[in-house]
Amino acid sequence: MKKIAGITLLTFLLFGEVREHVVKKGDTLWDIAGYYYNNPFAWVAIWKENMDKIKDPHWIYPGQVFVIPEIPPEEAAKIGIPFYPVTERVPAPEVTVLKPPLPAVAPDLILSAGFVDFVENVKPFAKLIDTEPKGIKNLYYYQKAYIDKGSLDGVKEGDLFLVYDIGPGIKSKRKGSLGNYFKILGKIKVLKVSEKISCVEILPSYDLIHVNNLIMPISLPEIPYDVRLVPSKRDIKAQIVYRTHSENEILKPFEIVIIDAGEEDGVKIGDLFEIYREKEIKGVKAPYIFLGTLQVLNVKKKSSTCYIRSVTREDIKVGDYVRLVGEISK
Structure with a gap:
């Protein structure tokens, strides 16, 4: 096309x-x-x-x-699609452009990527209990629903929350259980509040939202601003332990993956890893195969959530290795 x-x-x-x-x-x-x-x-x-x-x-x-x-x-x-109306051209006055600070990684990308943690560490604040009107099977942006918390729980009009689902448990050969994948489905905004129930609106969603999905407060990690990537001298190696898409699907840039290295290994937000695969021919170690790069979005104790920045092959899979090659610096 x-x-x-x-x-x-x-x-x-x-x-x-x-x-x-x-x-x-x-x-x-x-x-x-x-x-x-x-x-x-x-x-x-x-x-x-x-x-x-x-x-x-x-x-x-x-x-x-x-x-x-x-x-x-x-x-x-x-939903954030730019619209360009046709207007008469007039001379533009000279202006001084002030560039806003740029984050190392986009906050919305961090939120939509999800994370890995143990279920006991992530307590749901609320649950989505019904739709408005009743009977909507799949919720998406600007539709309305109800959550089971209200003013008695401190909820106020205008409050923002994340809707999530608890995904599969993830294991690492090196570290054992890493926890479960928490899939973020979208954001909601509180419209009206009673004592025990609140009416909410779905903001642009990352996936379909359903009754009984769980609700948590929005929490972003500290994001560095106005930085650049530089070569790293830290020695960190890990493996891809989870893909958010099926292994049968072609892996593309911006797909989310989990690696089994985290805070305890010295991983930081913005770190750049190369993806590679080791190869042997007749028992002799051959040069590694370069597969692409990924960048860290969120870091937990034992694991990190990353997005694929580039690929050279479509068959990147769970078990492929990664090693740190770049880090952010002022």
């Missing part, structure tokens, strides 16, 4: 030009939304338009043809 420049593509989408996407091997709704809207969180718009073809948004298949719907400007603004 011929790539169209961002503004032109958005003009087509916002003003009713019908577009279709033929699914290729390795595509996800997240990736498709990122391509057409420059915002992967808009994946729900594609899913809603093609629900007759998509039974489960986690599973789409090569050869399927999806309509890429137009998104009205007011809706585009809600």
Whole structure:
């Protein structure tokens, strides 16, 4: 498919030009939304338009043809898709541009990536108990629901929380049990509060949200700002112990993986690791195979959550090795 420049593509989408996407091997709704809207969180718009073809948004298949719907400007603004209205050109006054400080890694990426910890260390604050209106099976952005906490529990209008699900237990050959993967499904905002129950709105979601999902306060680790990557002299090696996507799916940049090195090993947010695979030929050790790079988003005691920055091969898998090659510095 011929790539169209961002503004032109958005003009087509916002003003009713019908577009279709033929699914290729390795595509996800997240990736498709990122391509057409420059915002992967808009994946729900594609899913809603093609629900007759998509039974489960986690599973789409090569050869399927999806309509890429137009998104009205007011809706585009809600989910962060830029809208560029045509206006008369006027001379721009000279201004002094103040550059805001840049984080080492994006806060939203950290939140959506999830983390690994032991269940006993992560106590849910609340539970999602119903939908508004009742009977909605899959919740996504700007739909409403109820949680089982209210003013008696300190909840106030405007409060923000994370919705999460507890995933599988993760083990390491070196360290044994690392805990469970806590999958972050999205953010919610409190709209109205009674003594024991609050009405909430789903903010842009990272995945589908359901009744009985758990709620926790938003907590971000300390993120360094205005830094650069430099070569590291620290010697840290580890293995990939978990992929958030199926092993059968092609691994792409920005996929989340877990490695079995954490705070106790000296890992820090922003650290850059290369991914490699050892190889032997007839019992003789051969040069290692370079597979790509990953960067650390969140660090726990025994493990770290990372995102894939680059890949040279599509078969990166659990068990591949990583070693520290870069770190952030002022």
